[in-house]
Amino acid sequence: MSEQGARRGQEDDWWRQLYGEDDAEGGAGAGGGGAAGDPAGSRAAPAAGAPTGAGPADVGPAEASDTLDERVASVLRTVGPPGWGDRPPPQPTPADAPDRAAPAGDAPPDETPPRAAPTPPDETPTPGPVPPGEPSARRVPSPPPPPSEPIPLKATGPGARPRDVARTAPPPPPPPPPVQAVTYIGDRPPTYEAEPAALPAADPAALDELVPDTALEGAQYGSLTLRAASQRGDSARYRGDVRRDALLTARFGAGRHALILVAVATGRPAVEGAHRAARDACGWIGGAVGRSYTQLAEDIRADRRGDLKAGLQRLTDRSYGKLRARALERGGPPEQYTAALRCLLLSADPDCRTRVFFGVGAGGLFRLRDGAWTDLEPVATDHGTPAPLPETTRATDAPARPGPGLPHGPGTAEYPARPEPFLFHAAFARPGDALLLCSAGLAEPLRQEPAFAAHLADRWSTPEPPGLVPFLATAQLRAKGHAKDRTAVAVWEA
Incomplete structure (x- = not known):
């Protein structure tokens, strides 16, 4: 072997x-x-060497x-x-x-x-054929298939279509370029800078006479909305001069009987104390209207224009008489201590749409209707004349009391009651109108610069009145050659 x-x-x-x-x-x-x-x-x-069955006995x-x-x-x-x-x-x-x-002949036939x-228990069994007669419980389970990629969800239904074949919307148009704020009118900017430069000189003993660079005011009563702004001109900002324009807004009374007064005054240029004269003119006319507001409000609601004109003229003359008296107290010429004065009276009664204007001196009164300006400046019919010399009594040597419309006090005989004609105008406002009262600093470019007037009309012809800040931004639009102080008072009718 x-x-x-x-x-x-x-x-x-x-x-x-x-x-x-x-x-x-x-x-x-x-x-x-x-x-x-x-x-x-x-x-x-x-x-x-042992036999296994029917095979040969000598088979190993x-x-x-x-x-x-x-x-x-x-x-x-x-x-x-x-x-x-x-x-x-x-x-x-x-x-x-x-x-x-x-x-082939060595294997027993019945073997x-x-x-x-089998595969060891710590290894993954390999699937194979099951012998005949083997119970099904002994079948080795097949290994799970390897994980496949997640099937993307797709919308189904009659309105669904693949994303790649969906109709692509055209790209949005590019945004328009930012609108540059219009700060001036004309081919070139004004000479002075737009923002304030120098502050006015201050007197430690008279700090109450300081005037801020800009004043802003607003109100709403019944069907009217009021916006008012006053600011220094470009030349005054550059030189550090005080603002000569004065603005007063006051309400007298309450409810439907209330009366609103807006007064705008401008002192003489290049005159010492011109801003004080403008402030005094507004203060004195405001006091006179406040003491007579009940009768004035009734005359406005009843549209008694003749009575209104006569009464307001007397109040204006008395205010200018006080200005002359103050000039004499200060030791200066009365013609220097004066101011242009323009006023609006507005009734708070929603059923009253009569708006009354009166004043003396340069400025403007305009109406904006359907996007177009109308100059409402009244024609002067009354010119100031010197008052007659009052008679005196030997006992008291005191002047007799002058007649209506003439103030009482020193200088009454020497100087006219007012430097310029008295102006009066009453108008009925329609819904959508805007009434503009302004000083000469805004009235001049509005009358002389068509582009300036068109810009203001475009900004103020909106369905809703502008807020205080947008109103101020429009009112301070600059134009070359117009560098005075400017004050604007606008009233929108609903």
């Missing part, structure tokens, strides 16, 4: 001793039999059953749970078939086909 055959016989003896197979019939030896439930002769290989053990796989399967069938090691052994490859395969060794 060759060395290989001898080694194989020794291995067979070792396996028979392991499973206790001492006789050819598969009886139990001293070491115990096969695994429980396994029939005799179907688990272990037959002994060397088949080499096909003495493989490493069969040995592992045999161990697993013995010590493992039921069903382990029942798979057929893998078929030999062509390379090792001549060495490992047994002759159970060998089964493949």
Whole structure:
């Protein structure tokens, strides 16, 4: 016998001793039999030289059953749970078939086909065919398929269509360029800067005479909306001069009987104390109207224009008489301590739409209707004349009390009651109208610069009145050659 055959016989003896197979019939030896439930002769290989059945008695053990796989399967069938090691052994490859395969006539006809060794429990089982008669519970489950990419959700329905074939909307048009705020009218900007530069000089003993650069006011009563703004001109801002325009807005009374007064005054240019004269003119006319507001409000509601003109003229003359008296107290010429004065009276009664204007001196009165300006400046019919010299009594040497319309006090005989004609105008306002009262600093460019007037009309012809800040921004529109102080008072009718 060759060395290989001898080694194989020794291995067979070792396996028979392991499973206790001492006789050819598969009886139990001293070491115990096969695994429980396994029939005799179907688990272990037959002994060397012993007959296995109907085959020839001299046939030795088949080499096909003495493989490493069969040995592992045999161990697993013995010590493992039921069903382990029942798979057929893998078929030999062509390379090792001549060495490992047994002759066709050597295998016993009733021998159970060998089964493949199972996969160890710590490894993923490989799916394979299930032997006939094996219960379904012993089937090795197939491994789960590898995870696939998530399926994108798509809209379904009659109105759904793929995103890639959807109609693409045209790109939005580019935003319009930002609108540059119009700060001046003309081919080139004015000489002076738009913002304030120098502050007016202050007197530590008279700080109450300081005037702010800009004043802003607003109100709403019944069907009217009021906006008012007063500011220094470009030249005064550059030189540090005080604002010579004065603005007064006052309400007398309450409810439907209330009366609103707006007064605008401008002192003489290049005159010391011109801003004080403008402030005094507004204050004195405001006091006179406040003391007579009940009768004035009744005359306005009743549209008694003749009585209104006569009464307001007397109040205006008395105010200018006080200005002359103040000039004499200060030791200056009365013609210097004076101011142009323009006023509006507005009834708070929503059923009254009569607006009354009166005043003296330069300025403007305009109406904005349907986007167009109308100059309402009244024609002067009354010119100021010196008052007659009053008679005096020898006993008191006091001047007699002058007649209506003439103020009482020093300088009454020497100087006229007012420097210029008295102006009066009463107008009925329609819904949508805007009435503009202004000083000469705004009236001049409005009359002389068509582009200036068109810009103001465009900004103020809105369905709703502008706020205080937009109103001021429009009122301070600059034009070359017009650098005076300017004051604007606008009334919108709802």
